[in-house]
Amino acid sequence: MxxxxxxxxxxxxxxxxxxxxxxxxxxxxxxxxxxxxxxxxxxxxxxxxxxxxxxxxxxxxxxxxxxxxxxxxxxxxxxxxxxxxxxxxxxxxxxxxxxxxxxxxxxxxxxxxxxxxxxxxxxxxxxPDDISDFPEYILESNRRLLDIIVNTQLNKVSSL
Structure with a gap:
């Protein structure tokens, strides 16, 4: 740089x-x-x-x-x-x-x-170089769903 x-x-x-x-x-x-x-x-x-x-x-x-x-x-x-x-x-x-x-x-x-x-x-x-092999993880609509799932699960773990 x-x-x-x-x-x-x-x-x-x-x-x-x-x-x-x-x-x-x-x-x-x-x-x-x-x-x-x-x-x-x-x-x-x-x-x-x-x-x-x-x-x-x-x-x-x-x-x-x-x-x-x-x-x-x-x-x-x-x-x-x-x-x-x-x-x-x-x-x-x-x-x-x-x-x-x-x-x-x-x-x-x-x-x-x-x-x-x-x-x-x-x-x-x-x-990652192979990002095109996994488009379902990259598309924004799927990321929102993944984000909701992760946040929900993290809230359950942190409340224990």
Missing amino acids: AEINYPLSIRTVLLSGYSRNQSASFSTTEVRSGALYKKKVAEHQPTIMSASFKFTSDEAMIFQSWFRNKIKMGFLPFNLNLCTEWGKVEYECQFLPDSLLPVSRDQVIWVYSAKILIKNYGPPAYV
């Missing part, structure tokens, strides 16, 4: 202004007949996130100070909490130079947008 953290006192990436792209980890070769030939390119492909941030004037000042002084105009990597399929997870990120922080103003709100490289995007260590 990076040594510099995103300032938690200001707003983070907007969920509505957040999209992610990841290249395939393999390539295929077009053939005239027979099956496609597949070749593994890399184990971990870079993940690029298009993000937007909305700040009040005070938050924009804090963000600009952090951007200029802490991460040296976007040159240094930083840690950022992102909402993912696995909940809120901290990733090491870095701004990409080709889209570095275009800014616009929407009345009293400053709107920044950027492309961010997410290093080692994937599930956190506590998520």
Whole structure:
């Protein structure tokens, strides 16, 4: 992980202004007949996130100070909490130079947008690799039922 953290006192990436792209980890070769030939390119492909941030004037000042002084105009990597399929997870990120922080103003709100490289995007260590084999334990409707059962049983044990 990076040594510099995103300032938690200001707003983070907007969920509505957040999209992610990841290249395939393999390539295929077009053939005239027979099956496609597949070749593994890399184990971990870079993940690029298009993000937007909305700040009040005070938050924009804090963000600009952090951007200029802490991460040296976007040159240094930083840690950022992102909402993912696995909940809120901290990733090491870095701004990409080709889209570095275009800014616009929407009345009293400053709107920044950027492309961010997410290093080692994937599930956190506590998520098992074989989670797809047990969907019945993961689905929210079943978790609620499991939560009720566990809480009921724990209350019975604690009252003894």
